[in-house]
Amino acid sequence: MANLSAAPELIGAPYDLAANALLIAAVARTEVTETLATAGFRVRDVADPATASALLDGPVLDLVLLDARDASEPELEVLLDLLAARDASAAPALVAIFSAGQVDLAAPLLGMPHTQLLCDPGITELLGALLRARAESEGAPRARWTDITRDAEVARLRRLNEEVARIADALARLTRGELFDDEEDGRDGVLRAPEMDYRGPDEPVSEIAAAEIRAVIRSRRLRSQYFAAELFADPAWDMLLDLFAANIERRRVSVSSLCIAAAVPPTTALRWIGTMHEAGLFGRHADPGDRRRAYIVLSEKAVQGMRAYVGAIRRAGLGLV
Known part of the structure; x- marks a missing residue:
């Protein structure tokens, strides 16, 4: 495809913009190029996808935008492996667009820093991703963008981890009467702050059936049959439950x-999978029979945390929700 660096007006962005982008697409869609210009990127x-690898190490770039929707799988397979192998912390920001049928192809990019994965995004969603990438390229704090960005999700996930660990610890100690012992010892507060890492159960956990988790x-x-689904959106916990059941069943996901x-929408789900991977709760296993596919699994830390939590719930006589 022709190099448009000498004629940026064909893209619609002023030539003197500081933010430079490489657009990788089998078909350069008008809405994508116009949104790039709106976000302040000049397409160099x-x-x-078949010829893009030679340009990744070219002139300084602030953004690589991959629109995979019109590309063939063999071309994408090579390119995605190349993108996944690069040093993402030193490379330009990456925004990758996939169709709903290509979601599994995005696996190599999950959890990579400075990487945003979108699934059939609207213009507003694409613009938000590009603005965030532009802010990163200019050194702006990532948390200044909207509360649906990964930074907000990381903070929410951290709070979820702390709350789950705190509840499990409190329930386990309550069943042993230790909470009252703490008060008698004059310690500050009723609940002891947990460590960030999951704690294993203090006593053996009885067998956990996958059917229990599936229920x-x-x-x-x-709940979505009676209330708006977005009122209860909790993708981190829903995915933990699904992968925990799959772990018990020895099934790949x-x-x-x-x-x-x-x-939740695919783009939101991909963002959360990446967040959970960064938090050390999810792992990625390649399919030995098809290198284009990968499976998501719980890390050992996450498995231990789920088992400890279920054990604490049972000892307290409560139900898992």
């Missing part, structure tokens, strides 16, 4: 299947 080059998932989905389990 446009390349198709919880079904009951959570039933694809990226697309986990996106469905999250019960």
